[in-house]
Amino acid sequence: MKLFDVYPLFNITPVKAEGSYMWDSEGNKYLDLYGGHAVISVGHSHPHYVQKIIDQLNQIGFYSNSVVIPQQQELADKLGKASGLDDYQLFLVNSGAEANENAIKLASFATGRKKIISFNKGFHGRTSAAVAITDNPKIVAPVNETENAVILPLNDIEQVVLHLKAEDVAAIIVEGIQGIGGIRVPDPAFLEELERQCKKYGTLLILDEIQSGYGRSGKFFAFQYTDVKPDLITTAKGMGNGFPIGGLLIQPELKPWYGMLGTTFGGNYLACAAGIAVLEIMEQEKLVENAAKVGEYLMEKLAGYKQIKEVRGHGLMIGLEFEEPIKEIRSKLLTEEKVFTGVSGTNIIRLLPPLSLTMEEAAYFISKFEKVLNELYAEA
Known part of the structure; x- marks a missing residue:
């Protein structure tokens, strides 16, 4: 069976990694300033991270979310402390796209509205709703096209307000720092005004911190360079240092009901072990x-x-x-x-x-x- 050829590949086969370095199958050593696309947060093969996952696997590796998994609460507690957002609620998923997908769904549930505003050059994932609000027509399949996705110029608050006035926008989603869009940092004044206008018109504000979060910006989340307090925050990438995990942080006023959101693998024992190890290392090593x-x-x-x-x-x-x-x-x-x-x-x-x-x-x-x-x- 052939692999589905959708990735342009470097002609390199990494076989070992440690800290900021990787070694390929030919024995060459590389300094990694790419981090597997911002995923490697605490360094490759950190001994505490590796041991935490091994220890967990020796106990229990997986069960579904139909049982109590104490590691989920431990991860939530540590994340709340590290981010300064301990009053938020945490929903665990497997990836950034899934986090954004659930944020969009939750915003629609909460407001009863359908429209989502995003911004030019933004990237929010490749699942259905996430790709619909991503500013890249090449990856939007016909089935993803929707009149409910509105893409506006970044930092143009007047355009945003024109759409909010219709009072049919469920949420605005913006990256803390645009990654694929070219490391574009939103104007702090724009983010702060965005929050004010969202509150005025009953729209939720989603901060996509999937690439810019987890300390990458020099703050725990990039939006923390401002005074903004989003309704929803999405994170992934550096959260697991390579183990698939994502999260949706939800402000306390938004209340869940059983079955509102769900996931088979999200918040499993191994993912939580990886996530806990990352936060412990981040704290210990500052x-x-x-x-x-x-x-x-x-x-x-x-x-x-x-x-x-x-x-x-x-x-x-x-x-x-x-x-x-x-x-x-x-x-x-x-x-x-x-x-x-x-x-x-x-x-x-x-x-x-x-x-x-x-x-x-x-x-x-x-x-x-x-x-x-x-x-x-x-x-x-």
Whole structure:
């Protein structure tokens, strides 16, 4: 049987990883500034993380949500403390798309409305409702098309208010920092006004923190650079450090009923063990603070290169926009300097390393990055 060929692949086979590094089947060592697409939060193969999952598997690996799973409450307690949102409720799922799907459904249940507002260049997942509100027509199948999805320009509050006035919008969803959209940070004043207008017109505010959350921005959630308190917050990626888990944080006024939401695998024993381990490591090693400190260093250094049009982001979620395509820069970094980086579109490099990235590793990247820029631009 052949694999369904939908992924453009690097010709690399990783066989081992530790901290901020990976090794391929040929024995090459790579500095990982991609983090498996912002998933690796506490570093590859962290011993506490590995042991926590092994210990749980030796006890019980899975049962359904028809029984009490104490690890779910433990995870909720630790997440509430770490994020400062301990008055919220937690619904556990398997992925970011599933978290957004349930947030949209819950908002519709709560308001009795159908319309969802999202923003240009946003990405919210590949399930039915999530893909319908994602600004990428190439991944929206005919069955996903709906008149209930409204995509507006980011930071344009006047356009938002025009739609809210009809009082038929269930929710507005916005990323704390747009990831696939090119590391675009919403204007704090826009987010704060968004919250005010949502309250005025009875619309719920959803903060999609799937990529920007869990300490990546240098705050636990990126929206915490503002005074906004969303109705719903979605998270995933760094939540499990590679183990599939996602979550929906729900403000206390929204009340559940039995059967409102559901999932077979969400909140299983192993997923919770992974999620608990991540939060324990983040607290013990002060990884949110580390992301802020190392990210500030990287952004300051990168802002000094005239070849870069703009440096954007917070913490260890950094976008480097160039005037021209960056394919050759990334290729040289990967094949010659053994440094993984991410991409957005054709001209933006994304840096999404583990939150445990050290200052020494960051400085090493800067030296390799400068070498590649000097080679390519000298040739030009």
